Amino acid sequence: xxxxxxxxxxxxxxxxxxxxxxxxxxxxxxxxxxxxxxxxxxxxxxxxxxxxxxxxxxxxxxxxxxxxxxxxxxxxxxxxxxxxxxxxxxxxxxxxxxxxxxxxxxxxxxxxxxxxxxxxxxxxxxxxxxxxxxxxxxxxxxxxxxxxxxxxxxxxxxxxxxxxxxxxxxxxxxxxxxxxxxxxxxxxxxxxxxxxxxxxxxxxxxxxxxxxxxxxxxxxxxxxxxxxxxxxxxxxxxxxxxxxxxxxxxxxxxxxxxxxxxxxxxxxxxxxxxxxxxxxxxxxxxxxxxxxxxxxxxxxxxxxxxxx
Amino acid sequence: xxxxxxxxxxxxxxxxxxxxxxxxxxxxxxxxxxxxxxxxxxxxxxxxxxxxxxxxxxxxxxxxxxxxxxxxxxxxxxxxxxxxxxxxxxxxxxxxxxxxxxxxxxxxxxxxxxxxxxxxxxxxxxxxxxxxxxxxxxxxxxxxxxxxxxxxxxxxxxxxxxxxxxxxxxxxxxxxxxxxxxxxxxxxxxxxxxxxxxxxxxxxxxxxxxxxxxxxxxxxxxxxxxxxxxxxxxxxxxxxxxxxxxxxxxxxxxxxxxxxxxxxxxxxxxxxxxxxxxxxxxxxxxxxxxxxxxxxxxxxxxxxxxxxxxxxxxxxxxxxxxx
Amino acid sequence: xxxxxxxxxxxxxxxxxxxxxxxxxxxxxxxxxxxxxxxxxxxxxxxxxxxxxxxxxxxxxxxxxxxxxxxxxxxxxxxxxxxxxxxxxxxxxxxxxxxxxxxxxxxxxxxxxxxxxxxxxxxxxxxxxxxxxxxxxxxxxxxxxxxxxxxxxxxxxxxxxxxxxxxxxxxxxxxxxxxxxxxxxxxxxxxxxxxxxxxxxxxxxxxxxxxxxxxxxxxxxxxxxxxxxxxxxxxxxxxxxxxxxxxxxxxxxxxxxxxxxxxxxxxxxxxxxxxxxxxxxxxxxxxxxxxxxxxxxxxxxxx
Numbered sequence: 001x002x003x004x005x006x007x008x009x010x011x012x013x014x015x016x017x018x019x020x021x022x023x024x025x026x027x028x029x030x031x032x033x034x035x036x037x038x039x040x041x042x043x044x045x046x047x048x049x050x051x052x053x054x055x056x057x058x059x060x061x062x063x064x065x066x067x068x069x070x071x072x073x074x075x076x077x078x079x080x081x082x083x084x085x086x087x088x089x090x091x092x093x094x095x096x097x098x099x100x101x102x103x104x105x106x107x108x109x110x111x112x113x114x115x116x117x118x119x120x121x122x123x124x125x126x127x128x129x130x131x132x133x134x135x136x137x138x139x140x141x142x143x144x145x146x147x148x149x150x151x152x153x154x155x156x157x158x159x160x161x162x163x164x165x166x167x168x169x170x171x172x173x174x175x176x177x178x179x180x181x182x183x184x185x186x187x188x189x190x191x192x193x194x195x196x197x198x199x200x201x202x203x204x205x206x207x208x209x210x211x212x213x214x215x216x217x218x219x220x221x222x223x224x225x226x227x228x229x230x231x232x233x234x235x236x237x238x239x240x241x242x243x244x245x246x247x248x249x250x251x252x253x254x255x256x257x258x259x260x261x262x263x264x265x266x267x268x269x270x271x272x273x274x275x276x277x278x279x280x281x282x283x284x285x286x287x288x289x290x291x292x293x294x295x296x297x298x299x300x301x302x303x304x305x306x307x308x
Numbered sequence: 309x310x311x312x313x314x315x316x317x318x319x320x321x322x323x324x325x326x327x328x329x330x331x332x333x334x335x336x337x338x339x340x341x342x343x344x345x346x347x348x349x350x351x352x353x354x355x356x357x358x359x360x361x362x363x364x365x366x367x368x369x370x371x372x373x374x375x376x377x378x379x380x381x382x383x384x385x386x387x388x389x390x391x392x393x394x395x396x397x398x399x400x401x402x403x404x405x406x407x408x409x410x411x412x413x414x415x416x417x418x419x420x421x422x423x424x425x426x427x428x429x430x431x432x433x434x435x436x437x438x439x440x441x442x443x444x445x446x447x448x449x450x451x452x453x454x455x456x457x458x459x460x461x462x463x464x465x466x467x468x469x470x471x472x473x474x475x476x477x478x479x480x481x482x483x484x485x486x487x488x489x490x491x492x493x494x495x496x497x498x499x500x501x502x503x504x505x506x507x508x509x510x511x512x513x514x515x516x517x518x519x520x521x522x523x524x525x526x527x528x529x530x531x532x533x534x535x536x537x538x539x540x541x542x543x544x545x546x547x548x549x550x551x552x553x554x555x556x557x558x559x560x561x562x563x564x565x566x567x568x569x570x571x572x573x574x575x576x577x578x579x580x581x582x583x584x585x586x587x588x589x590x591x592x593x594x595x596x597x598x599x600x601x602x603x604x605x606x607x608x609x610x611x612x613x614x615x616x617x618x619x620x621x622x623x624x625x626x627x628x629x630x631x
Numbered sequence: 632x633x634x635x636x637x638x639x640x641x642x643x644x645x646x647x648x649x650x651x652x653x654x655x656x657x658x659x660x661x662x663x664x665x666x667x668x669x670x671x672x673x674x675x676x677x678x679x680x681x682x683x684x685x686x687x688x689x690x691x692x693x694x695x696x697x698x699x700x701x702x703x704x705x706x707x708x709x710x711x712x713x714x715x716x717x718x719x720x721x722x723x724x725x726x727x728x729x730x731x732x733x734x735x736x737x738x739x740x741x742x743x744x745x746x747x748x749x750x751x752x753x754x755x756x757x758x759x760x761x762x763x764x765x766x767x768x769x770x771x772x773x774x775x776x777x778x779x780x781x782x783x784x785x786x787x788x789x790x791x792x793x794x795x796x797x798x799x800x801x802x803x804x805x806x807x808x809x810x811x812x813x814x815x816x817x818x819x820x821x822x823x824x825x826x827x828x829x830x831x832x833x834x835x836x837x838x839x840x841x842x843x844x845x846x847x848x849x850x851x852x853x854x855x856x857x858x859x860x861x862x863x864x865x866x867x868x869x870x871x872x873x874x875x876x877x878x879x880x881x882x883x884x885x886x887x888x889x890x891x892x893x894x895x896x897x898x899x900x901x902x903x904x905x906x907x908x909x910x911x912x913x914x915x916x917x918x919x920x921x922x923x924x925x926x927x928x929x930x931x932x933x934x
Contacts, residue, residue, distance in 0.1 A: 143918065144911045147873040152907040155895050232747055236877055239749045240892050255750055259881075262753065263761040273750030281745040288741075367839060398842030406840075411833040415931055416854050426841045462930045478841060 034289025040282025041224075047095060048102030055092035060247050062086045072265050082267035084257065090268065093249040094275050100250045101279065104165055105230040109223060111169035116176025117212075117219070123177065124184025125203075125211065134177065141174040150233055154242040161250070164234055164243035171233075172226065179222055183215035221291040228283030235276050251276045313380075314486055314518050315341040315364070320377035322356070322363045329590035333359045333372070335542040338615065341486065346512050346519040348529045348550075350565070351539035354586055357522045360539075361488050365398050381486070400430040403479040407491040409471035413463040419474045420444065420459025426478045446477045450507055469500035476507055480515060487511055488520045493528060505532050526569045530554070535621075538562050541587050541597040544615060548622040558624040560602045596627070604628060684902040686894070691905035694890060699909075700781030701771055702879070702886030706871045708784070708803055709810035713871075714864055717815045721822025728827065736819060743816025748874055752809045752881035759805060769883040772799035806882040810874050814867035821863045822856070829855045858929055865921030869914040876910075 052059070070087030073079055081090035123134040141149070150167045157163035187193065188211060196210060235252025237243035244250030246257075251272040258268030322334040333356045341347045349357045362368055364379050366387060379386040381402065386394065406412045413422060423443035428434055434442075440459070447455035450473045463471055472492060479487050489508060493501040509532055511517045523529060529536060529550070536553050538546040538561065546559040557563045564582035584601035593599055595610040602609065608627040615625040683690050724736040760768035772783055777790035784803065787796035829835060829852050838848050879888035887906050894902035926932045 143915050145869060145873040145914045147876065148907050148910050148914075151876065151891070151895070152903065155898075155900075155903050228745060232745075235747055236749065239747075239877065240880060241896055252747070252749070255747070255753070259753065263757050266757060269750070269753050273747055273753070276747045276750065277742070277745055280747075281741060284741055284745050365840070367836070395842045395844070398840055400842060404837070404840040406833065406837060408833070412837045414834040414838070414851050414855065416929060417851075425843065425847060429841065429843050429847060464931045475837075 031289060031292075033285055034292075037282050037285030037287075037289055040278060041227075041286050044098060044279050044282060045102065047098040049099070051095045051099045055089075055095050057089035057092045059088065059092040059096035059249050062088060072261060072268070074265075075267050081271040082265070084254075084268060085261065090254075090271060093254060094251065094272050097249045097251045097254065097272060097275065098279075100161070100244065100248060101231045101234065101276075104161065104168075104234045104250075105227050107165045108168045108172055108230050108234075109227065112172035112176060113219075113223065115169075115173040117180055119173075120177040120180025121184055121212065121215070124181040124215075125188055131181075135181070138174040138177045141171070142178075146171050147233055147236060150237060151240070151242065154237055159242050159245060161238075161244045161248060164237045167237075167242075168230055168233055172230065175226075176219065176222070179218055180215055183218055184211055187211050187214045217294055221287055221294065224283055224290055225287035228280035228287070231276060231280055231283075312342050313340040314343045314382065315520075316378070316380040317360075317364065318378040318380070320360065320363060320379065321375040322359050322368055322372055323375050324372045326371060326590075331589045332542055332592065333589065334363060337377075337539070337542070337544050339537050339544055339547055341518050341520055342535075343485075343518055344512060344516050345534040346508070346521055346532055348533035348536045349520060349522045349539060350524065350526070350529055350536055352524055352586055354589070355539045356542040357539050358490055361404075361490055361520065361522055364488065365402055365404075366394060367398075396430070399426050399484075400482040401484055402486045402488065403482070403484040405472075405475050405479050405487060405489040405492045408495045409468060409475045410463065410495075412475055413471060415463050418460055418462055419466060419471075420447070422474065423447070423459075423478050423481050426481045430482050442481070443477070446481055447474075450477050450480075451503070452477070468496050469503065472496060472500070472504055473507070476504070480511065480517070483515060484517055486518045486520065488522070490522045491524070492521070494523070494525070501528075508532060526565060538565070541592065542589065543597060544623075544625065545598065546622075546624045546626075547615075552622050556622075558618055558622070558629060559598075559626050560604055560628075561598050564601075596625075684894070684899050684905075686897050686899045686902065691901050694902065695887060695905055695909055698885060698887045698890045701884060702872070702875050702888060704782040704784060705803065705806055705810060705875060705879070705884060705886060706868070707782070708807040709814075709871050710864075710868045712807055712811040713814045713818055713867060716811075717818030717864075718822050718860065720815075721819040722826060724819065724823040725826035725830070733823075737823070740816030740820045743812045743814075746812065748809060748813065748877045749881055751812060752805070752878055755805050755809055756881070766804050767802050768805070770802055771885055772802035775799070806878050806884050809882075810871055810878045813874065814870060817867055818860070818863055822860055825856045825859045826852070854928070858925065861924050861928065862921055865917055865924065869917040872910045872913055 067087040070083050071085050073083040075082045079089050079091060081094055084090055084093065119134050119138075123131045150164075150171045153167035153170055154164050157166060193210060196205075231251075234243055235250065235255070238250045238252035239256045241256070244253045246253070254272035255269045255276075258265065258270075258272070261268055317340065318338050320334055320337045321332070324331040324333055335356075337356070337360055339347075349361070351357050359368065359372065363374050364381075364386065366374065366389075368374055374387060377387065381397070386397065389397075413419070417425075420440060420443045423446060424436060424439035427439040427442050428436065431439075444455045444459050447459055452458050452470060452473050458466065458470065458474075463474075466474065472495075476492075479489075487508075492508065493504050496504060505528065508519055508521065511519055521528070521532065533550050535549050536547065537544055538553075538559065540561050546553070546557070546562050548556075548558075553562065554566065557566055561582070568581050582601055583603075587593060587597055587600070594612075596602070596605075596613050599605050599609045606627070608630070611627075613625045613627050615623050616629065618624050618629050684694055687694055720736050720739075724733045727733050756768040759766040773795050775783055775787040775790050775792040775795040777786060777792070779786050779789055783799040784796065787793070787799055832855070834855075835848075835851060838851050843851075875884075875886060876888035876891055878884065879886045880892045883889065887909060891903060891906035891910075893899070894906065
């Protein structure tokens with residue numbers, strides 16, 4: 001008989017989330033800016049996924065026979081972003097760079113999010129000394145500025161994309177712990193958790209089936225915005241020499257390489273940097289839009305027209 | 309028109325313009341407040357009573373708009389007064405008491421400061437120290453214990469009841485003629501409620517101010533009011549003196565309200581609730597707004613009724629009482 | 632991924648003699664396991680021994696002291712720009728809510744947060760130096776006739792050295808603007824949102840109901856708004872330091888950031904650690920100052 005009770009769904013997770021998303025879509029449709037952000041982000045993901053397959057030229061290989069002829073050409077129909085000092089098409093390199101950025105941010109997130117989630121859940125749910133310990137460690141990390149810490153770790157681990165990813169993951173998980181823990185503190189006081197406990201539902205089940213789904217929403221906004229921040233940070237790392245190494249066409253790396261030929265061959269640094277700007281802008285706009293959607297006050301405001 | 313009318317509201321309309329449609333929150337409300345009386349405005353949440361109370365001093369913000377009507381305060385139409393003059397009336401002639409004292413006091417300023425500030429705003433030559441002294445005096449009058457210390461306290465250091473007394477103190481600081489109290493006791497404990505109600509009664513008895521008390525709690529109404537105005541869906545459905553209303557409620561809505569409240573003196577088997585729910589304020593039914601829920605509805609109810617005089621000082625808006 | 636042999640690099644690179652390499656290894660404890668190295672380093676830091684840079688052959692602390700004023704000057708000017716532009720823009724956006732101006736300011740803030748600083752720096756160089764020839768692209772300017780604080784602009788002012796003042800101002804223009812750009816956007820946005828929040832709060836409503844005059848009314852608005860604004864201004868100042876690393880590199884501004892980047896490229900670990908530590912320390916202090924300011928303004932926070 002107890003088994004039957006355990007299968008009862010106590011949490012409000014399933015149905016209201018669907019309702020929320022339908023509402024969210026409505027709101028997004030009404031806000032052209034958020035729409036644009038969504039398009040940019042989706043575009044970035046798509047390009048990141050299929051980029052290397054649709055590049056007009058090979059982004060990595062150097063055709064030594066053509067170098068002298070093709071090096072450092074300004075933008076043209078053939079080469080919309082110009083060419084680099086090895087004659088490689090910069091448009092293809094920038095396109096390929098999308099995949100690099102995508103992989104880096106995905107990698108960082110796939111480490112930082114689970115770690116942050118688990119630690120935040122545990123700290124928030126159990127409280128007491130476990131909470132104290134976790135929060136103190138988190139605070140230590142948070143008391144250092146992110147980029148500086150990333151540079152320090154990256155330099156110690158050695159140059160290269162892999163160490164950059166590792167360094168960024170280390171820098172990023174603490175902020176997630178805080179956010180998740182705050183949300184858990186709110187959720188665990190709610191009545192349906194008490195009910196679950198009273199019915200003898202196991203702690204692990206409570207944590208994963210009830211608290212977790214309800215604590216995720218603020219994390220969503222943060223993650224979206226952070227995708228952009230990670231791309232900025234990793235490109236900064238690549239710019240100063242840590243992070244991506246040649247011939248990897250990482251955007252920050254490309255901007256750094258282009259500095260050698262500055263200002264005459266301006267296109268070299270310009271387009272990769274522009275790519276960073278647009279991509280990060282997309283994530284920021286989308287993140288902002290998401291935050292507005294999830295804020296009930298804003299939604300009410302949206303319903304009212306302005307009357308002068 | 310009686311000269312004993314301190315405030316006369318005539319056909320006030322306040323509409324809210326939303327993407328979903330126009331919400332006619334206050335749709336043609338007329339009533340008056342006499343000198344030295346406590347008038348209660350009763351109605352369910354959403355009937356427009358709060359909006360109406362704020363419209364009186366033109367404190368309606370977009371997307372709400374005061375569409376038409378007159379608000380005569382001592383004969384002057386407040387809706388047509390320039391902002392500068394209106395500011396002189398707010399806080400001095402007409403003051404407000406809000407529902408949640410916790411959110412109404414600025415957390416960064418002391419309790420005494422709020423009162424002193426209100427006093428200074430409406431005096432031309434007073435010094436801050438004088439205003440502070442006055443604040444302490446008023447704290448004593450509203451029965452705040454240890455007023456000197458409490459005046460220096462910040463809102464988060466005070467209890468709910470204490471905070472509401474501070475709010476009341478700011479309201480009476482300049483001896484206003486009219487105090488508009490919007491659900492002043494709803495957020496408070498029952499014991500504190502009683503004390504605050506005593507304070508409100510003293511506003512009328514000691515200071516000869518009139519009070520417009522907005523509430524949905526009939527117990528409060530019975531305790532304190534001289535006259536009652538019943539609102540439903542943006543309109544006034546009945547207005548009468550308190551005894552008259554309780555002994556002879558005319559409008560079916562009023563009857564329903566009274567039957568839904570337990571009466572310790574009468575033995576009733578069960579409380580009757582009013583069938584149905586408050587109408588959607590955008591898609592209002594044609595005719596009488598209470599029609600869908602009214603047990604006595606008949607053919608005429610498809611036309612919108614007018615507020616008529618049933619007997620002296622007893623007005624009702626219902627076709628049941630047509631002459 | 633394994634770091635190239637730093638000792639070899641410090642000893643002179645490819646031409647290094649084995650004995651010198653061994654000397655380097657001894658000196659910097661490179662032969663010890665990593666946790667021992669860390670322990671020794673932490674002990675050294677707290678006793679004031681921040682090691683010697685193998686590249687400059689000087690104590691790291693001396694290096695840092697020499698490069699610090701340049702970064703300080705840059706950060707201060709950028710911080711001032713952030714506040715002087717960010718707060719008015721945010722207020723404007725709040726008061727003219729939902730108008731074209733509001734949207735423009737919000738877009739500007741978004742771009743500020745999304746643009747990579749190194750790219751912006753290069754773009755500004757291209758516009759103002761290579762194209763228009765208005766402002767210098769690199770360097771810090773000239774030493775004023777008298778040196779008091781190490782901050783060239785301040786010293787020029789005090790010494791009355793107007794020539795130097797103009798030159799130094801021109802040199803700091805682009806770097807400080809680049810550095811300020813991101814934080815400016817953030818501050819403007821926070822100011823806007825805070826102001827709007829406060830304006831729609833109940834106690835402001837109550838202030839209006841009491842008929843408060845404009846000056847008294849806005850006193851409430853300003854004081855309540857100042858809490859998040861002070862917080863974000865302090866935070867952004869801390870962030871300026873990490874941004875300085877990038878900006879100094881592009882503009883060849885001789886500050887700690889440039890020092891750190893050079894150290895990275897030459898695997899100068901003591902220098903890297905030293906600069907990182909210094910920047911972090913300043914960041915921590917800035918946060919601490921913000922906490923104190925917070926407690927001063929908000930009575931609910933005081934113990």
